[in-house]
Amino acid sequence: MHFPTLIYINTFTNPHWASMVDYGLITPDLGQALSPSVTYSELMMIKLFYPWRTKLMHCKEVSTPFQPTLSPLSKTKAMKEKKKKAEDTSGTVSELNPWPEFIQKRINLWDKYKTQYQEQLAAKPELSIVVTLPDGKTVEAKAWRTTPYDVAKGISQGLADSTIIARVNNELWDLDRPLEGDCKLELLRWDNTDAQAVFWHSSAHMLGEAMERVYGGCLCYGPPIEEGFYYDMYYPEKGISSTDFHVLEGLVKKIAKEKQPFERLELTKEQLLEMFDYNPFKVRILNEKVNTPTTTVYRCGPLIDLCRGPHVRHTGKVKALKVTKNSATYWEGKADAESLQRIYGVSFPEPKQLKEWEMIQEEAAKRDHRKIGRV
Numbered sequence: 233m234h235f236p237t238l239i240y241i242n243t244f245t246n247p248h249w250a251s252m253v254d255y256g257l258i259t260p261d262l263g264q265a266l267s268p269s270v271t272y273s274e275l276m277m278i279k280l281f282y283p284w285r286t287k288l289m290h291c292k293e294v295s296t297p298f299q300p301t302l303s304p305l306s307k308t309k310a311m312k313e314k315k316k317k318a319e320d321t322s323g324t325v326s327e328l329n330p331w332p333e334f335i336q337k338r339i340n341l342w343d344k345y346k347t348q349y350q351e352q353l354a355a356k357p358e359l360s361i362v363v364t365l366p367d368g369k370t371v372e373a374k375a376w377r378t379t380p381y382d383v384a385k386g387i388s389q390g391l392a393d394s395t396i397i398a399r400v401n402n403e404l405w406d407l408d409r410p411l412e413g414d415c416k417l418e419l420l421r422w423d424n425t426d427a428q429a430v431f432w433h434s435s436a437h438m439l440g441e442a443m444e445r446v447y448g449g450c451l452c453y454g455p456p457i458e459e460g461f462y463y464d465m466y467y468p469e470k471g472i473s474s475t476d477f478h479v480l481e482g483l484v485k486k487i488a489k490e491k492q493p494f495e496r497l498e499l500t501k502e503q504l505l506e507m508f509d510y511n512p513f514k515v516r517i518l519n520e521k522v523n524t525p526t527t528t529v530y531r532c533g534p535l536i537d538l539c540r541g542p543h544v545r546h547t548g549k550v551k552a553l554k555v556t557k558n559s560a561t562y563w564e565g566k567a568d569a570e571s572l573q574r575i576y577g578v579s580f581p582e583p584k585q586l587k588e589w590e591m592i593q594e595e596a597a598k599r600d601h602r603k604i605g606r607v
């Protein structure tokens with residue numbers, strides 16, 4: 233299972249590496265950081281979460297090529313878990329039928345404001361603008377018409393497909409949001425940490441959509457975290473059980489298959505207070521956190537959420553999502569506030585990346601087990 237080789241890491245500048253040191257993978261002896269034998273999973277972890285680091289690594293020839301297949305023990309375990317999952321469908325949750333009433337009310341308001349926005353957009357004069365790419369090349373575009381996705385597609389379809397998010401004049405910008413004037417444009421892919429955060433944040437919306445459709449509670453905050461994301465929901469009626477996870481994952485898969493576009497609207501506080509009047513937590517956010525006359529709201533499928541964005545183009549970009557755990561928490565972490573249910577997840581643009589991530593978790597759990605055994 234080990235690479236009989238050394239991995240040299242030239243520099244040590246990223247604060248994230250601190251967690252790798254804690255992890256026991258590399259020594260904190262910076263600049264000389266090395267581990268005499270690194271497992272395949274550990275190497276995958278570096279590649280997965282610190283892709284820019286892989287450019288700084290020089291791996292010697294591997295004398296025993298590692299076959300990343302499941303061990304017979306893992307296979308049996310995986311089969312057992314699959315069987316257990318298949319048997320475990322009784323007594324768990326399912327999608328609400330009908331959906332909570334507030335969903336349709338929200339959509340009706342959205343449709344009204346979206347039509348108004350499209351009319352405003354169509355009335356904008358068609359001005360030529362210049363888009364400057366990171367290599368200095370320039371592209372002619374039209375203000376309020378051309379999107380970063382159009383520019384990417386003009387370069388290559390492959391680039392357009394692999395871009396997760398754009399950065400316009402140093403501001404993260406939806407790929408389908410029209411450019412507004414002369415600008416600098418960057419196209420960010422999975423190897424960029426900002427793009428990963430956008431990807432995970434977008435995945436939180438998909439999980440949130442599934443949570444609304446299954447539990448019907450009030451969604452609170454759904455941010456990205458260092459490895460994945462979570463969504464909090466006020467749902468005092470019943471607890472959430474880990475046996476619900478496969479129901480949520482199944483629904484998220486359906487949501488991904490539908491390639492629901494992430495659409496953006498900028499609305500006034502009054503319009504938003506009406507749209508979210510069923511949810512006291514979103515009302516609190518609007519009254520206490522929003523200090524501007526307008527703010528943004530995003531839609532994917534039936535979920536419309538108060539959010540600054542940006543997001544991936546559509547839910548189909550998330551090809552693998554796993555619900556990892558749940559816990560109880562408090563509104564904004566205050567112990568005297570309402571108790572909320574938190575559901576965590578992790579997601580990737582490719583299913584094989586999730587498989588690698590799962591393997592890393594398995595490996596880490598084994599190591600923790602060994603550590604406990606030694607104490």
Ligand SMILES: [Zn+2]
Pocket residue numbers: 433434437530539540541542543
């Ligand atoms: Zn969002």
